[in-house]
Structure formats: C-alpha cells, structure tokens
Amino acid sequence: MSATLRRQVLELYQEVDAAVAAAGPVCVASGRCCRFKEYGHTLFLSNLEAEVLLHDAPPYDPETVSPDFCPFQQGNLCIARQPRPLACRVFYCDPNYQEIGNQITETYLRRLKELALAHNVPWRYAPLHYFLHEQKCGLRVVRAQDAEHPDTLPAAN
Numbered sequence: 256m257s258a259t260l261r262r263q264v265l266e267l268y269q270e271v272d273a274a275v276a277a278a279g280p281v282c283v284a285s286g287r288c289c290r291f292k293e294y295g296h297t298l299f300l301s302n303l304e305a306e307v308l309l310h311d312a313p314p315y316d317p318e319t320v321s322p323d324f325c326p327f328q329q330g331n332l333c334i335a336r337q338p339r340p341l342a343c344r345v346f347y348c349d350p351n352y353q354e355i356g357n358q359i360t361e362t363y364l365r366r367l368k369e370l371a372l373a374h375n376v377p378w379r380y381a382p383l384h385y386f387l388h389e390q391k392c393g394l395r396v397v398r399a400q401d402a403e404h405p406d407t408l409p410a411a412n
C-alpha cells in the first residue's frame with residue numbers, strides 16, 4: 256500500500272470518528288465487543304483496513320491468532336486505537352444507535368471501496384483472523400489472485 260493511500264484511509268477514519276461522535280452512542284467499556292466468541296460476532300474488514308492496522312499496530316503473538324478474540328485487546332482496552340478498522344470505530348452495542356451505526360458503516364465502506372478503485376488496489380473483505388494468518392504465513396494482505404474474485408466473502412458483521 257502506498258503512503259498516500261494509507262494517509263487517505265487514516266483521514267477517512269477521522270471523518271468516521273466525527274460521524275460517530277456526532278451520533279453519540281453510549282459505551283459502557285465492557286470490552287466484550289472485542290472478545291468475538293463471547294459476544295457472538297465476527298470482525299470483518301477490508302484489505303485496505305488490514306494493511307493500515309498491521310502497519311501501525313503494536314506487535315502481537317502470531318501463535319495466539321484465533322477467530323475468538325482480537326490480539327490487540329489488553330484488559331478491556333484496545334492497544335491499536337489509532338489504526339483500528341472501520342467496524343471497531345463504528346460498532347457500539349447501544350440499541351439506540353444501531354440504525355445510524357449501520358448507515359455510517361455503509362457510507363464509509365463505500366468510500367473505502369472507492370479509494371481502492373481509485374488506487375487500482377483489489378478489494379477483499381474477510382474476518383480479522385484471515386488477515387492475521389496471512390501475515391503470520393508471510394503472505395501479502397493483497398494477493399494477485401484476489402483480484403479475480405474480489406467480492407466473494409460476506410460483506411458485513
């Protein structure tokens with residue numbers, strides 16, 4: 256990923272954070288939403304978000320990668336807050352926020368796809384542990400063959 260594209264993704268995240276702040280969801284800081292198995296959901300992200308996350312996130316133990324939890328959660332806190340992906344920024348369990356949260360997700364996922372297209376980068380959407388396994392195995396997050404099947408994975412969490 257070019258430095259320009261990475262900067263544009265981070266700038267887009269600033270817009271996301273502003274949109275979420277304006278919506279004002281309530282967070283009780285339980286940290287449950289980052290313990291995927293306990294919460295019963297999967298964190299999906301695009302290859303653009305995965306590259307930004309893994310570029311700036313602190314080191315983690317690749318042997319612990321699992322679909323059950325996020326390796327960047329320590330205690331109830333995220334240690335990768337600055338590069339965390341879209342879903343982490345938008346998701347709150349506040350029931351009064353779900354509709355606007357979904358709208359924010361749709362808007363900014365579309366913007367991320369547009370960025371990928373503008374930079375001629377293939378688009379892929381997958382659970383976090385897929386990308387972490389790829390990194391562990393030394394594979395690039397974006398592979399040439401992904402360009403042939405860019406939209407074959409589920410598109411929401």
Ligand code: SF4
Nearest residue numbers: 289325327328333343
């Ligand atoms: S990156 Fe941070 S916010 Fe996102 S799931 Fe992991 S610990 Fe939670």
